[in-house]
Amino acid sequence: MGLTRTEIFTLEQNQLAVLLKALAHPARIAILQHIIATKSCVCGDLVEELGLAQATISQHLRELKNVGIIQGTIEGVSVCYCINEEVWGVLQEQLNNFFNAYRGTSGCC
Amino acid sequence: MGLTRTEIFTLEQNQLAVLLKALAHPARIAILQHIIATKSCVCGDLVEELGLAQATISQHLRELKNVGIIQGTIEGVSVCYCINEEVWGVLQEQLNNFFNAYRGTSGCC
C-alpha cells in the first residue's frame, strides 16, 4: 500500500498525472512563471526571488527536470534553465484533450 | 518542515496548485473522464469501472469534491457526481493564463 497502482490505468492517464503532479506545487508554478517571464532563461536568482532555501529550489528544479518540463544547460558557474518545448507541447495537448471532452452541463445534478 | 510554505506565494499560485494536485492522480483523472463520458452523471459503478476498492474510490471522490471540481447529490440510495461547472471554468481559466504566458523559445538553452 501507499503506492499508486499505475498498472490499472492507461499510459495517457499515468503520463498526464505525472506531468500535473510536477506542476502541482506553488513553488514549481512560481519557478516556471519566472523562467517564462525572464526570457533570458533563469539561473540561481530563484532562491532570492522565491523565499526558499537553495537546497529546496534545487530539489524543485530537479523534479521539473525529471519529468522533462524544463531542461538545464551549464553556463559557467551557474546553470541556465528553460522550458522544454516538446514536453510543454505534450502537456498542453493532453490537457486540451482532457478538457475538450467536457461539453457543458450533463443536466443531472 | 514537510509543510508547503503557502504564505510566500500568491493566492493564484496556491489555488492553481491545489486544483492541479487534485487532478494529479491517474485514478482521479479516470474518475473525471468517466463522469464526463457517461452524461448521466455517475454513481458507484466507478468501483467496477476502475479496479480499486470502494473505500479508495470514495476517498478520491472526496478529494475532488473538497476542492470543488465535482459535486454530488443524493439520489435514493446512491450518490450522483458531476462536474462543478464554475470551478471547472476557474481551473480552465487559470490554466489558460498560465500557458498563455509562454510564447515559444526564449532562445537561451
Add this chain to the structure above:
DNA sequence: TTTATTTATCGTAATATTGCAATATAATAT
C-alpha cells in the same frame, strides 16, 4: 594552487498520500 561562487546531493524531521479491510451511516425495500 587556493579561494570564491554556484549548484547538486545527502541526511533527516515533519507531514501527506495511497490503498484497503473493517465498520459505520443512510436510504430504500420487504
Add this chain to the structure above:
DNA sequence: ATATTATATTGCAATATTACGATAAATAAA
C-alpha cells in the same frame, strides 16, 4: 422493524513529499 444496498468514515501500514542544514562537486578567478 429488519434486511438490503450504496456510500462514507476510521484506522492502519507503506510510501512519498516538503523543507532545510550540511556538505560535496564543479567551475571561475586570484
